[in-house]
Amino acid sequence: MVRRPLALVTGASSGIGLELARELAGDGHDLVIAARNVAALEALAAELRGATGAEVTIIATDLLEPAAPALLLAELAERGLVIDVLINNAGFGDGAQFHSADRATVMGMIQVNVAALTELMHGLLGPMVARRSGRILNVASTAAFQPGPNMAVYCATKAYVLSLTEAVAEEVRRHGVTVTALCPGATRTNFMAVADIADNPLFAKGMIPVMTAGAVARLGYQGLKRGQAVVVTGWVNQISALSPRLFPRSVVRKVAGALLARAH
Numbered sequence: 411m412v413r414r415p416l417a418l419v420t421g422a423s424s425g426i427g428l429e430l431a432r433e434l435a436g437d438g439h440d441l442v443i444a445a446r447n448v449a450a451l452e453a454l455a456a457e458l459r460g461a462t463g464a465e466v467t468i469i470a471t472d473l474l475e476p477a478a479p480a481l482l483l484a485e486l487a488e489r490g491l492v493i494d495v496l497i498n499n500a501g502f503g504d505g506a507q508f509h510s511a512d513r514a515t516v517m518g519m520i521q522v523n524v525a526a527l528t529e530l531m532h533g534l535l536g537p538m539v540a541r542r543s544g545r546i547l548n549v550a551s552t553a554a555f556q557p558g559p560n561m562a563v564y565c566a567t568k569a570y571v572l573s574l575t576e577a578v579a580e581e582v583r584r585h586g587v588t589v590t591a592l593c594p595g596a597t598r599t600n601f602m603a604v605a606d607i608a609d610n611p612l613f614a615k616g617m618i619p620v621m622t623a624g625a626v627a628r629l630g631y632q633g634l635k636r637g638q639a640v641v642v643t644g645w646v647n648q649i650s651a652l653s654p655r656l657f658p659r660s661v662v663r664k665v666a667g668a669l670l671a672r673a674h
């Protein structure tokens with residue numbers, strides 16, 4: 411019997427990760443889904459087993475813990491789960507200004523968005539290269555394309571994700587492995603409530619189009635299958651990703667800060 415490809419999705423308990431899990435299961439993958447909210451993962455697993463016949467393994471993990479990525483990789487190895495597709499999606503933001511932001515939140519963003527993503531990618535990419543087969547999708551953001559006053563650390567973590575992804579995509583291109591950065595703009599998920607930016611007029615007053623998580627996941631999955639290095643979702647986001655290259659940095663950071671500003 412032909413083995414179904416196996417995908418690991420981090421942050422599959424809600425939003426874009428949950429929708430990416432639906433895309434993958436609907437397209438013939440078995441899944442390992444990981445996050446902290448086990449009840450949400452169980453509900454998703456039951457849905458996907460019923461709707462698609464996918465085998466779904468749940469791994470509870472808190473990626474704020476520095477040891478968590480190594481434990482997750484060890485658990486995969488122990489259970490003999492060979493990952494063909496890695497979706498490095500777990501992440502969060504914070505709308506506080508840097509000088510007054512909570513220390514644990516600042517360091518937590520770096521732990522989850524940067525360190526955990528890097529360690530999981532590093533742990534799974536080597537075996538993919540050895541097998542000359544595999545795909546990785548790292549969820550970055552349009553926040554990656556410019557510095558973001560009022561969300562400084564979040565934007566910096568996503569700039570890291572984009573830079574790492576593009577560089578490694580070039581390194582492994584010849585080894586039969588693809589690496590893709592998915593760069594959504596504003597997307598309707600729990601992200602804005604978690605980052606405490608839901609009252610930003612940009613999103614709250616509909617000044618920019620806010621995409622659904624399903625639409626973002628569909629575009630991301632198509633880009634992953636094509637092996638695209640960078641996927642920016644939707645034409646408004648494509649223009650916003652391009653525009654920092656057209657203006658001086660001093661202008662770009664001021665405009666970004668004004669767009670991300672709220673009453674601090």
Ligand SMILES: NC(=O)c1ccc[n+]([C@@H]2O[C@H](COP(=O)([O-])OP(=O)(O)OC[C@H]3O[C@@H](n4cnc5c(N)ncnc54)[C@H](OP(=O)(O)O)[C@@H]3O)[C@@H](O)[C@H]2O)c1
Nearest residue numbers: 421423424425426445446447473500501551597599600601
């Ligand atoms: N929504 C947007 O506007 C937007 C735009 C661009 C990029 N993004 C990126 O898209 C990705 C997904 O976010 P989303 O918009 O779908 O938001 P979301 O609905 O809040 O989902 C975030 C996911 O990350 C997981 N996660 C967060 N902290 C974690 C931790 N400590 N350990 C394990 N898992 C953790 C959450 O699971 P648990 O809470 O269950 O652990 C959840 O499944 C993030 O990387 C985000 O930066 C979002």
